[in-house]
Amino acid sequence: MLPGLGLFYAGLSEKTHTISILxxxxxxxxxxxxxxxxxxxxxxxxxxxxxxxxxSQHFGLQGVYSEPQQIAPGVPTLALCL
Numbered sequence: 754m755l756p757g758l759g760l761f762y763a764g765l766s767e768k769t770h771t772i773s774i775l776x777x778x779x780x781x782x783x784x785x786x787x788x789x790x791x792x793x794x795x796x797x798x799x800x801x802x803x804x805x806x807x808x809s810q811h812f813g814l815q816g817v818y819s820e821p822q823q824i825a826p827g828v829p830t831l832a833l834c835l
C-alpha cells in the first residue's frame with residue numbers, strides 16, 4: 754500500500770521530486786512500524802487496562818514470548834504482533 758501511495762503522490766508532483774516523495778513515504782512507513790513495535794502492540798493487545806485501550810504491559814515487546822493471549826489462545830503472541 755505504501756509504494757502505491759508514494760507513486761500516487763509522485764504522480765501529483767513535479768518529476769524532479771519523485772525520489773524524495775518515495776523516500777518520505779517509505780520513511781514514514783518504517784516509523785509507523787517502529788511505533789507499533791514499541792508501544793502500539795501493548796495498547797491493543799494487553800490483558801489489563803480498560804475495554805477501550807490497554808496499558809503498557811507489553812511496552813517494547815516485554816513478555817511477548819512467554820504469555821499466551823486471551824483473544825486467540827492457539828495463536829502465538831509474536832504472530833499477533835507481526
